[in-house]
Amino acid sequence: MQVNTAHAVGSPEYLEMLERIERDKVCPFCVDFCQDKPPTYHPNQILLGTKWWVATPSVRKYKGAVKQFLFVPKTHVLEPWQLPEEAWANLQFVIREVTKMENMPAAAFLMRFGDTDYTGASVVHLHANLIMGVSREEGTEPLLAYIGYQKPE
Numbered sequence: 166m167q168v169n170t171a172h173a174v175g176s177p178e179y180l181e182m183l184e185r186i187e188r189d190k191v192c193p194f195c196v197d198f199c200q201d202k203p204p205t206y207h208p209n210q211i212l213l214g215t216k217w218w219v220a221t222p223s224v225r226k227y228k229g230a231v232k233q234f235l236f237v238p239k240t241h242v243l244e245p246w247q248l249p250e251e252a253w254a255n256l257q258f259v260i261r262e263v264t265k266m267e268n269m270p271a272a273a274f275l276m277r278f279g280d281t282d283y284t285g286a287s288v289v290h291l292h293a294n295l296i297m298g299v300s301r302e303e304g305t306e307p308l309l310a311y312i313g314y315q316k317p318e
């Protein structure tokens with residue numbers, strides 16, 4: 166399983182895309198981001214590509230996110246420790262460049278890995294999201310992201 170359709174929460178179009186990927190029996194991130202050609206499934210332009218990473222606007226921003234970018238390693242790995250140190254050093258560069266290009270004064274960097282039934286991720290190929298909401302002020306609420314599951318209290 167390359168995608169987890171249970172995590173296409175609240176978006177019929179996103180669910181449709183995941184179901185298409187499931188039928189095609191491919192890893193969507195390998196097809197879209199590892200072959201140096203325009204994405205097949207992902208509808209957004211590549212913002213920045215390096216030897217190791219691709220950064221692109223996320224398809225499905227978290228509720229309340231003003232900006233959100235998807236970071237994908239250009240090699241099919243499932244766990245962070247499968248990437249060489251060079252890729253991690255390059256990730257620092259990519260985060261900094263995207264943050265500068267998009268005039269983001271601050272952001273959260275969220276990376277989930279492993280069994281998607283634990284994490285809420287929809288694609289198993291390792292990836293991360295760079296997320297920015299608004300600055301806290303009267304009336305703002307926390308911006309929430311899926312990072313896993315809990316039993317009801």
Ligand SMILES: [Zn+2]
Pocket residue numbers: 192193194195196240241242290
């Ligand atoms: Zn892949």
